[in-house]
Amino acid sequence: MNLPTNLRYTSDHEWVAGDGPRVRIGITDYAQDALGDIVFIQLPTVGNTVAKSASFSEIESTKSVNDVYAPIAGVVVAVNELLGSKPELINTDPYGDGWICEIECNPSDLENLLTEEAYKLLLGH
Amino acid sequence: MSVKVSPLDVVHRELGAKMAAFGGWEMPITYPTGTLIEHAACRNSAAMFDVSHLGTVRVSGVNAFECLQSAFTNDLNKISVGRAQYTHLLDQFDASVLDDIIVWWVRDDVFDVMPNASNTARVQEAIGGVDTTDTRAIIAVQGPQARQVVAKASPQAATVGRFRVAEMEILGARCTIAGTGYTGEDGLEIAVPVARAAELWRALAAAGGVPAGLGARDTLRLEAGLPLHGHELGDGINPLEAGLEWAVSWDKETFRGRGALKATKETGLTKKLIGITIEGRRPARDGTSVLLNDEIIGCVSSGNFSPTLGYCIAMAFVSVDTPVGQDVLLDVRGTMLEGKVIKLPFVAKKK
Numbered sequence: 001m002n003l004p005t006n007l008r009y010t011s012d013h014e015w016v017a018g019d020g021p022r023v024r025i026g027i028t029d030y031a032q033d034a035l036g037d038i039v040f041i042q043l044p045t046v047g048n049t050v051a052k053s054a055s056f057s058e059i060e061s062t063k064s065v066n067d068v069y070a071p072i073a074g075v076v077v078a079v080n081e082l083l084g085s086k087p088e089l090i091n092t093d094p095y096g097d098g099w100i101c102e103i104e105c106n107p108s109d110l111e112n113l114l115t116e117e118a119y120k121l122l123l124g125h
Numbered sequence: 126m127s128v129k130v131s132p133l134d135v136v137h138r139e140l141g142a143k144m145a146a147f148g149g150w151e152m153p154i155t156y157p158t159g160t161l162i163e164h165a166a167c168r169n170s171a172a173m174f175d176v177s178h179l180g181t182v183r184v185s186g187v188n189a190f191e192c193l194q195s196a197f198t199n200d201l202n203k204i205s206v207g208r209a210q211y212t213h214l215l216d217q218f219d220a221s222v223l224d225d226i227i228v229w230w231v232r233d234d235v236f237d238v239m240p241n242a243s244n245t246a247r248v249q250e251a252i253g254g255v256d257t258t259d260t261r262a263i264i265a266v267q268g269p270q271a272r273q274v275v276a277k278a279s280p281q282a283a284t285v286g287r288f289r290v291a292e293m294e295i296l297g298a299r300c301t302i303a304g305t306g307y308t309g310e311d312g313l314e315i316a317v318p319v320a321r322a323a324e325l326w327r328a329l330a331a332a333g334g335v336p337a338g339l340g341a342r343d344t345l346r347l348e349a350g351l352p353l354h355g356h357e358l359g360d361g362i363n364p365l366e367a368g369l370e371w372a373v374s375w376d377k378e379t380f381r382g383r384g385a386l387k388a389t390k391e392t393g394l395t396k397k398l399i400g401i402t403i404e405g406r407r408p409a410r411d412g413t414s415v416l417l418n419d420e421i422i423g424c425v426s427s428g429n430f431s432p433t434l435g436y437c438i439a440m441a442f443v444s445v446d447t448p449v450g451q452d453v454l455l456d457v458r459g460t461m462l463e464g465k466v467i468k469l470p471f472v473a474k475k476k
Contacts, residue, residue: 036143036154036340037161039430040406042460058458060408062160062340062429087406091159 001125002029004095008110009119012053014071015095020107025071026099027059027090030123035061038087043079044101050076052109057100059090071113074105131177132262132319136326140336147339148242150178155338163337164344164432167308168472171268173326173334174342176307176314179263180245182238184254189234196252196381197226198364200374206230209288209303211372213364214240214251215382220389222358222367224248229290229303237301237316241354251381261301262322266334267312267345275313277332278325285313296325307342309349309474347438348431350400350469356411356426357398357440363389366442368398368469396423396442400471401453401464403437406430409455409462415441416454416461422447425455431471438471439464 007015013031017024032038040060050056050070057068079101083089090098114122129150131137137144142153153175155163166172184192194201199212208230214223224244229237237257240248249256266275276283279295287304294300298321306312317325330336343353352358357367363386364373373386403409413425423443431438439455443466447453451466 037159039161040408042407060406060430062344062432063154065408065410088161 001123002095003116003120005116007095007116008071008113009116010069010071010113011122012069012071014068016071016110016113020110021104022077022102023072023105023110024099024102026094027068028119029094032091032094032098035059035066036063037061038090041083041087041090041100043081043083044076046076046079048076050074050103059087068100070103072103072105072109074103076101077104078102129178131175132322133175133177133264133326136323137175142336142338148178150242152178153336153338155340156336158335160338160340160344161432163335163341166335167268167310167337167341167345168433169269171266171270171274171334172308172337172341173274173329174265174267174337174339175262175326176265176342177262177322178242180240180242180248181257181261181316182240182245182249182252182254183235183257184238184252185235187234189236192252193228193236193238194377195379197228198373198380198382200377201228201230203374204230204288206233207290209290209305213358213369213372214248215363215380215386217382218385219361220363220382220386221360222354222362222364223251225352225354225358225369225372227303227305229301231290231292231301244354259319261316261318262326263314263316264322264326264329265306265312265314266329267306267308267310269310270333271310271312274329274332274334275315278328282313282315287311296321296328298325300325307351308345309351309470309472310345311474344429344432347427347429347440348433348470348472349474350440350471352398353427362442365390366394366396366398394445397445397447398426398440398469399443399447399449400467400469401425401439401441401455402434402467402471403428403439403455403462403464405462406437407457407460407462408437409439409457409464413439414456415443415464416456417447417451422453433472437462440469
């Protein structure tokens, strides 16, 4: 299980990169593996304000549809357009080219996210 | 009900399969290769599936033929010993399809009736026989190179033709082989004694068979326009609505549900099964409403991304007057997707 130490995590299996206010968001290696082959993502809309833990994106795999929850409150400032034609990047490179969007947040909110150690415990490793 | 495990369970765990409950069994949904690669292997070379969860009810004796003739819709007089036939068991009163079944006519007075996993008990209730499901595993080798793969284990087994059935030894184990499958590709299904199943699986894998899970089996059968009980067949759906009248032999004077089905045919159908191709990659899954001119005209029974076509496809029951070529909308949780009605299948077998 690939878990970079420089990221923050949520119990809903998203990761957050950066110290803010602009942070990058994706889903974890554990999440992509559990979902199976991803065939579609409904990306969030740039300019939208999202509330923490609100569903702001949908990922469809060959198995099922799954919500992606905002790990942090803020405004969506960029989305990974490449996923429109290559959603499988979430499977093959979840922390790199498979990033989902960027949000401008209040940096102090980042303290509420999980460290790599805490997320690993949550996964039972 | 306790969850059953396949005789090949240990092999799946060695391979790192993701297991999930299916019809009362814990079966591999996908291997680490992933559904899309497993799907492509079946279309382009050869995939192998553990389908041990299918039921086997052995009906034998001098009354076996008549027993099946009076229970099922299709006519065994159309085939003969050493052949397989697709058939239905109908509800006596409303002609709903209680199960869709493949019958293997193994010997003169011996038939292996193969129901869907969760329907084995209701089929046995209708026809009697002996449930031999626990005595064997079934390995389905499917794809344009399926026969080359099987030939490496048994050249003789690889010659069993489409919808033919034969008993023979493979690697010293007494097997029943049928030229049947559920992927829209040529292939063979091999019933092998439980104690020899893992050995045969490994031999077929070593011969080039790509292990594939039930996830790929579902996307393959969907592309081939093949029905899945509980989706395209089941309570409230008769064979005519599902477009499977070819599996109903009206020439037979009696079979279970014949009167009810005849009455429905004379009254006229209210819905029919069609295919819908959908622009884009967002699946319209079962339960999705199909709309025309702001009115709901039907409902998706199965839908997913088609790995072969690169866009989404769905099977749906719609009002009978809906023509091929009709543009429709699909309501996926509030987002309207554009679709077009087509004649099934979506992907035809390469000749």
